[in-house]
Amino acid sequence: MKYVDTNQVQKNMNSRLLKNNVLKSVFFLATIFGLIVLAVLIIRVIMQGASWINMDFLTNKLSTSPDRAGIMGAILGTFWLMVVVIPVTLILGVGTAIYLELYARKGRFQSFVQTNIANLAGVPSIVYGILGMTIFVRALDFGNVVLAGGLTMSLLVLPIIIVAAQESIRAVPQHLSEASYGMGATKWQTVKNIILPAALPGILTGSILSLSRAIGETAPLVVIGIPALLIPFPGGIMDRFTVLPMQIYYWTIDSSLVEEYANLAAATIIVLLVLLFLLNATAIVIRNKFQKRY
Amino acid sequence: MATLTKPKVNIKNHANTEQKSITETAATTKQNMNKKIVYDTKDLNLWYGETHALKDINLSIYEKEVTAIIGPSGCGKSTYLKTLNRMVELVPSVKTSGVITYKDKSILDKSFKVEDLRTRVGMVFQKPNPFPKSIYDNIAYGPKIHGIRNKKILDEIVEKSLRGASIWDEVKDRLKENAYGLSGGQQQRICIARCLAIEPDVILMDEPTSALDPKSTLRVEELIQELKKDYSIVIVTHNMQQAARISDRTAFFLNGEVVEYDETDTIFTNPADSRTEDYISGRFG
Numbered sequence: 001m002k003y004v005d006t007n008q009v010q011k012n013m014n015s016r017l018l019k020n021n022v023l024k025s026v027f028f029l030a031t032i033f034g035l036i037v038l039a040v041l042i043i044r045v046i047m048q049g050a051s052w053i054n055m056d057f058l059t060n061k062l063s064t065s066p067d068r069a070g071i072m073g074a075i076l077g078t079f080w081l082m083v084v085v086i087p088v089t090l091i092l093g094v095g096t097a098i099y100l101e102l103y104a105r106k107g108r109f110q111s112f113v114q115t116n117i118a119n120l121a122g123v124p125s126i127v128y129g130i131l132g133m134t135i136f137v138r139a140l141d142f143g144n145v146v147l148a149g150g151l152t153m154s155l156l157v158l159p160i161i162i163v164a165a166q167e168s169i170r171a172v173p174q175h176l177s178e179a180s181y182g183m184g185a186t187k188w189q190t191v192k193n194i195i196l197p198a199a200l201p202g203i204l205t206g207s208i209l210s211l212s213r214a215i216g217e218t219a220p221l222v223v224i225g226i227p228a229l230l231i232p233f234p235g236g237i238m239d240r241f242t243v244l245p246m247q248i249y250y251w252t253i254d255s256s257l258v259e260e261y262a263n264l265a266a267a268t269i270i271v272l273l274v275l276l277f278l279l280n281a282t283a284i285v286i287r288n289k290f291q292k293r294y
Numbered sequence: 295m296a297t298l299t300k301p302k303v304n305i306k307n308h309a310n311t312e313q314k315s316i317t318e319t320a321a322t323t324k325q326n327m328n329k330k331i332v333y334d335t336k337d338l339n340l341w342y343g344e345t346h347a348l349k350d351i352n353l354s355i356y357e358k359e360v361t362a363i364i365g366p367s368g369c370g371k372s373t374y375l376k377t378l379n380r381m382v383e384l385v386p387s388v389k390t391s392g393v394i395t396y397k398d399k400s401i402l403d404k405s406f407k408v409e410d411l412r413t414r415v416g417m418v419f420q421k422p423n424p425f426p427k428s429i430y431d432n433i434a435y436g437p438k439i440h441g442i443r444n445k446k447i448l449d450e451i452v453e454k455s456l457r458g459a460s461i462w463d464e465v466k467d468r469l470k471e472n473a474y475g476l477s478g479g480q481q482q483r484i485c486i487a488r489c490l491a492i493e494p495d496v497i498l499m500d501e502p503t504s505a506l507d508p509k510s511t512l513r514v515e516e517l518i519q520e521l522k523k524d525y526s527i528v529i530v531t532h533n534m535q536q537a538a539r540i541s542d543r544t545a546f547f548l549n550g551e552v553v554e555y556d557e558t559d560t561i562f563t564n565p566a567d568s569r570t571e572d573y574i575s576g577r578f579g
């Protein structure tokens with residue numbers, strides 16, 4: 001006697017295929033949902049703000065008059081913020097990752113640090129803002145300048161960069177470092193010549209993605225006390241500043257007073273989105289270009 | 295054997311001048327009494343955490359011979375090989391007792407610098423593992439980390455090493471190309487050349503042909519025969535025919551112990567221990 005009854009199989013076939021197709025649609029809709037939301041957002045923003053983007057808007061100082069207002073100050077603020085965030089996070093983040101992955105003995109201390117880094121990555125950004133306010137603005141008395149904002153942002157993205165760098169370092173095949181040690185290389189020589197070059201694309205990709213998070217982040221800077229209306233351009237890391245998302249935030253809440261502020265906010269969103277897309281594209285290009293076969 | 299049948303590039307022409315001359319090598323061929331011992335292992339025990347991986351190993355490895363280590367998987371043969379250049383220390387929980395001397399220096403002492411040891415003892419791994427760099431940079435890596443910066447000297451070392459690993463003719467026009475573009479067998483010979491570039495005395499080989507096709511395996515085996523003239527070679531192999539073909543001496547490992555260690559001919563024709571006989575005749579393993 002056969003265990004598989006052909007008639008029974010035939011009878012069930014239709015319902016099996018139906019289930020298959022239904023689920024396929026569910027998964028497709030789930031995918032399309034995100035795309036639709038994104039498309040709506042972009043279309044709406046473009047319709048509202050695109051006509052407001054011109055050279056004057058990009059290069060002018062901020063103004064209460066919508067016709068003369070520009071976002072050069074915010075662009076420069078974002079730039080100076082990155083000048084602080086990039087070196088601080090790369091040095092601290094990659095250094096921590098190298099230590100944890102390659103030097104630290106696997107033990108209590110290592111797993112304690114590891115757990116806390118994972119926890120820090122989940123701390124809400126506003127809490128980092130309070131921390132930054134307490135330490136950098138007040139205790140170290142920087143005031144609400146680029147340096148204070150940048151260090152706060154660095155704290156925020158540091159856990160992400162550490163984890164990304166750790167993962168790329170771990171992904172470097174062990175047989176490569178073994179070959180290096182086997183020739184009498186020291187740990188540092190192996191790290192510098194073999195492990196870091198192989199891990200670099202991953203580290204860069206992770207760093208760029210977390211930098212775009214820092215560029216778009218607002219909450220910590222609100223806590224630090226970024227001024228709503230700032231006329232002079234920041235010229236260095238000890239100047240007061242504003243950044244693109246802050247500008248969007250203030251224009252949005254003030255749009256009940258001046259209607260055109262909503263358009264200015266939309267125009268700024270377009271600029272910010274373009275900037276973020278460019279950064280993410282860079283990350284993808286780096287990843288594809290340096291992806292190595294082992 | 296000792297008269298050179300073809301001009302060969304001697305990688306070590308400016309090292310070890312006090313070492314045996316060619317005539318002396320001729321005199322000692324197949325005369326174990328006069329062979330110099332490179333590695334002497336006395337009562338070596340090794341634990342991975344709680345696992346007792348090597349038990350009371352006593353083994354002498356002779357100069358300019360091929361010593362094969364055979365045995366079933368998990369018998370400790372790779373572990374022993376990696377103890378000889380202390381690569382085994384990359385495993386965090388490893389503990390050892392006993393003494394290994396390399397040319398009369400005790401290498402398991404923490405005061406003996408592993409970097410120094412690994413400069414004299416090169417290693418070739420199971421899977422070809424060239425660096426994701428150009429062929430040239432792969433070979434020049436060792437000399438560079440040991441401080442050689444002179445481009446001319448590096449060029450010479452690269453050529454000598456590639457010739458020494460008999461792959462020069464295949465790659466001399468593509469030295470700047472990535473080593474990953476080569477076939478598996480070529481990659482393994484690049485790894486051997488990379489190992490020769492640090493001018494070691496001993497070459498440890500951990501199943502160097504297990505990832506290669508038969509033709510590439512043959513080439514590597516021929517190369518090992520060639521290298522034997524200048525280097526002491528310890529090779530771990532799964533392949534008993536290979537051990538029989540290329541080695542002068544064979545150690546049979548089982549469950550972390552050396553069951554038998556003798557000249558290869560003796561091991562394969564007239565083993566003293568019945569377990570050795572069972573293993574080489576394919577009854578287990």
